[in-house]
Amino acid sequence: MDQWNPVQRPAGIAEQRLLEAILSGHFPANTSLPGERDLAAQVGVTRPTLREALQRLARDGWLDIQHGKPTRVRDYWQEGNMGVLAVLAQMPGHQPPDFVAHLLEIRVLMAPAYTRQAVEQASAEVAAFLSAYSELADTSSAFARADWELHHLLTLRAANPIFCLLLNSFQSLYQVMGERYFAAAENRDRSRAYYARLLDCAKDGAAGDAEKLTREVMEESLALWKKAP
DSSP states (O other): OOOOOOOOOHHHHHHHHHHHHHHTTSSOTTOBOOOHHHHHHHHTSOHHHHHHHHHHHHHTTSEEOOTTSOOEEOOHHHHOOHHHHHHHHTOGGGSOTTHHHHHHHHHHHHHHHHHHHHHHHHHHHHHHHHTTGGGOOSSHHHHHHHHHHHHHHHHHHSSOTHHHHHHHTTHHHHHHHHHHHTTSHHHHHHHHHHHHHHHHHHHHTOHHHHHHHHHHHHHHHHHHHHHOO
16 A cells, blocks of 8 residues: 555644744734634634634633633743744744744753652663764764654653653654754764763662763754854
């Protein structure tokens, strides 16, 4: 059987169009959407399809739907949730200028903790995984992919499963960010040294050292990102 090509459902198309309208400011935060009939005509879908899309957007923090009242566009920076972040991560054209830097600041807070937990829980597995990193191809795409795979493994082996859910929300953006960051040879060299030192920590089961090392490296990466043109 030939591979099926996924076709986006009408509700998915309506959801995407509404998101674009919200993010572009066509429907600003804290304003009401047009009535259902008019909005369905603007979006180009049936009213049942529109209702499905609106419910999805309300679930993810974009809209406030209350019976008997107009649907309000939420201030998604103040009232949104992880669904909002996941969407913004996939729509670089609508990200504020400091969006990536803000995410890296969150990584500075998270990565040391999940690295320590992973080394505490599965040091041998982390060491075995890192043992192949000395052979990484010296390209930005290879390093971006390897860095994602390492951090994904660390969150998987951490004691707190929420780390993995948070990281997974930014998988597509992580690759894009990584390729940009690792385009500089010196950044690849820094990460190569980090992988080697983290390997030593994992071999020794030195979870505290792994946490300290990761914090230093994440802070340095954030500073380098902010300085990049």
